[in-house]
Amino acid sequence: MSIQTVAKKTLFVKALFDYDATLDSGLPSKGLSFKYGDIIHVTNATDPEWWQAQIVVNSSDGSGIIPSKHRVMRKERKRINQVKFNSTPKSLEFFSIYEECQSQKEAQETTKSLNSTDQQDEWILSYEPVTQQKIDYVRPIVILGPMKDRILEDLIQDQPQKFGVCIPHTTRAPRANEVHGALGSYYFIAMEEMKRQKDLGLFFEVGIHNENLYGTSINSVKAVSSKGLHCVLDVRGDAIPELQKKSIYPIAIYIKPKLSELNKRLTHDACIKIIQQGERVSAEFADCFTASVTGDTIEEIEESVLHVIKLHGGSEPWLPSGEMIP
Numbered sequence: 001m002s003i004q005t006v007a008k009k010t011l012f013v014k015a016l017f018d019y020d021a022t023l024d025s026g027l028p029s030k031g032l033s034f035k036y037g038d039i040i041h042v043t044n045a046t047d048p049e050w051w052q053a054q055i056v057v058n059s060s061d062g063s064g065i066i067p068s069k070h071r072v073m074r075k076e077r078k079r080i081n082q083v084k085f086n087s088t089p090k091s092l093e094f095f096s097i098y099e100e101c102q103s104q105k106e107a108q109e110t111t112k113s114l115n116s117t118d119q120q121d122e123w124i125l126s127y128e129p130v131t132q133q134k135i136d137y138v139r140p141i142v143i144l145g146p147m148k149d150r151i152l153e154d155l156i157q158d159q160p161q162k163f164g165v166c167i168p169h170t171t172r173a174p175r176a177n178e179v180h181g182a183l184g185s186y187y188f189i190a191m192e193e194m195k196r197q198k199d200l201g202l203f204f205e206v207g208i209h210n211e212n213l214y215g216t217s218i219n220s221v222k223a224v225s226s227k228g229l230h231c232v233l234d235v236r237g238d239a240i241p242e243l244q245k246k247s248i249y250p251i252a253i254y255i256k257p258k259l260s261e262l263n264k265r266l267t268h269d270a271c272i273k274i275i276q277q278g279e280r281v282s283a284e285f286a287d288c289f290t291a292s293v294t295g296d297t298i299e300e301i302e303e304s305v306l307h308v309i310k311l312h313g314g315s316e317p318w319l320p321s322g323e324m325i326p
Helices: 070-080 105-113 117-123 148-158 189-197 218-225 239-245 269-283 296-310
Strands: 011-015 039-046 050-055 063-067 127-132 142-146 203-209 212-217 229-234 251-255 291-293 318-320
Touching: 011 318, 039 063, 063 070, 105 296, 142 148, 142 239, 142 269, 148 229, 148 296, 189 203, 189 212, 203 218, 212 218, 218 229, 251 269, 251 296, 291 296
Parallel strands: 142 229, 142 251, 251 291
Antiparallel strands: 011 039, 011 127, 039 050, 050 063, 127 318, 203 212
16 A cells, blocks of 8 residues: 655645734745735645745745635625624735625625625635746836826826837727827727627726717727836726736736825815725725835835836736646
8 A cells, every 4th residue: 555645735826915923823834924915925825724935026034824715705704604794804914805884784785696605705815826838028007096197198208218108099080180090199989880899808897978988999009018118007907807817917006195295285074985985996806906005105106106107017927827826
């Protein structure tokens, strides 16, 4: 009879939540803290509760243990089941899944919809398996969250040698001084032709305004990439998964500003409204972001955005592998 040994299970994952090991009283040994978006090499995933791991990119923290996916999901299920209607808890310290509940009735409906384990699991963020892949394009940039317009504008104006914009399509007639296909203008196209191209999957975002279609095509993004530039996209969150379906993986960044920075420009009530709107976006597209950044000033936020782009803007980024976590 032969003796069989259990091989260590290893994998690479992207963290979908923030984890501060210093706040985890259940750690059996040295823990490893990480942030949303960190790429983690799990060197041993055989234990059902704790994984041995190290952060792959830009870290000097060495190695340590992190909670397994099983442990994360079990503890979060327990927390969800203990939620009271008069609180607004945060899901794993990063995304709020109850922020949209503006009344006790809505909170009750949300809690009811999360009663089953399967439905709860859809809300719980843990880890996403990733692999390092070669790509033949410069990754476009998508930024969501409060102050995104300012950040996008600064990227394009301050560093035109790195960032560019694509030319969208529209079915409306050109106005005076508008030139077909010119930067800052549109590709003007007939309604039937745009519908045909949309049905062929040539657009990743299409909207309607005043009975005219507006949209951004895959080829327009590739045209910017062919110049060696990151295409800066001013799009909604649902454009991220649409791009991914077409094998284009943008560097998607969620800006999580501090209330103190917003208070410099807006009233307190306006600040709260903006933050709540941002959190609704962050919750809906939580598994699509490359990273989340924050800062006390607009300059700090922009510096963090550029740092993320530098880390993930190479020709061999870490992208979803489609594998299942054991």
